[in-house]
Amino acid sequence: MKLKTNTELWDIILEINIRNVHVETLSNLNLQDITEIWNRCWLGYYYNMSYSREHMKVWLELSRVSLEYSTAIYHDRRVVGFTLLAIDKNEGWIAGACIDPAYRNNGLFKILLGSQLNLAKSILLKKIYLEVLEQNYARKAYQGVGFVNTRQLNVYRTLNIKEFKNEILRIPPVFSTTLDEYFINRSHSFFSPAWQRREGYLRRYSTYKAFLNDSETAGALLSGDKSGLLLDVWSSNLAGAKEILSAILHRTDSILSLINQPNDWISTALRSYGINPTANQYEMCVELS
Template structure:
């Protein structure tokens, strides 16, 4: 298929409905490293959690067909690309570079100061982000790990933890050196319902959950090895056969898990660009 870049036009997504966005998302992510397909309900939750600003998010259209998009979330003077992709049939024509440059131009017009994103370590899009000015900040780890046999074999000791309110949890976390990625910022996490938290006795490690006692683990941090040793065995025992966690930096939690043979299932690079 021959594509003339002059035929491509850029529009915001503010007039797209949920059905259109879901179709666009699923089509453009075909063939990705893992399944990115969303139902309409899942897409609505994702847009609400991420607080994506559709009026500031861009799409590339070939005639009436969306062939690429960038979703932009905004928090004060910071922005976050909550997904950017090109339809597989339209790749290798320079459209992704055009899309990201256009999104940065719009962010500058909005007077944003910084744009963040995460990209899989092996994704070629990382090179394009670097070309347009994004800088690599750190590695973020994704865990989809089986842990039950490790817990049993190592006979890890669970330590007493105290349950606390989300307000107290974030108050304590603010006093530490932990630097959360975008999806683990306080405002993002507070959009989940029925939050509850655990903290170790010294207040040097904590975990945040959503829903009931079997709800998902949203946040996990420790500022030293002792805190990790006190907190994580309880997390492993509570999680049964698996540990599901995203956006975990190479911190004490990462070190503790690695020590017991729990390795990330995927690695992302957190990137940022400072805008003029």
């Protein structure tokens, strides 16, 4: 894809109804500023995206967002949109991108994305990934700057699974394992994780509990805090998927949350239990080389 030059981006700015627009990095903004901008821009989203200052700090550190290479779009002195860029070797991930609701439908998002891709290319990144809800109109803006769909991902958001747990009578044995053994076995399953399920990302959690089934063909990773959040789950076959899910669902509370699950043996097993995604999203990618 041929990226737009700064001159071409300025031509776009001249076509919109808002003047005094410019793009800068986020490097000069503090945590309080970023939290305020995030919460203001995500108002009215499909679900609650508001963060506390402490939550935002954890999110930025966990995602390894580079404020130096993330962008903000200003109207006069007010930030009216942003992109957060996480970097892993020569690839990047948009950890969040949004325009203030009061400034939408003015072409600002395209300017913001074009500037972010130019900045990413300047530091020799080869690919940029993101995820977007199936019904989100932002998909068209992403496609407009070169992003293409790579696959569909399933989201299971705070599902009450109490009734399903009662139907799962057999609880297969699983055993706890080290994180190293967990990822070694996962690599043998041909599981292709989305960005937030990559090994480097998951290893940044401060506490965790890793489990494998007896045949080591399926595994699950839970956060080690009181929430016991399901961070990752995979299997190389349907039998293993049912084993690990049966064991994990009985270990957790009556709420299931899981993000970025491909259409694989795990999603197939969940459907067999009557557990369906609450939302679908697309993984998208743009190649910068």
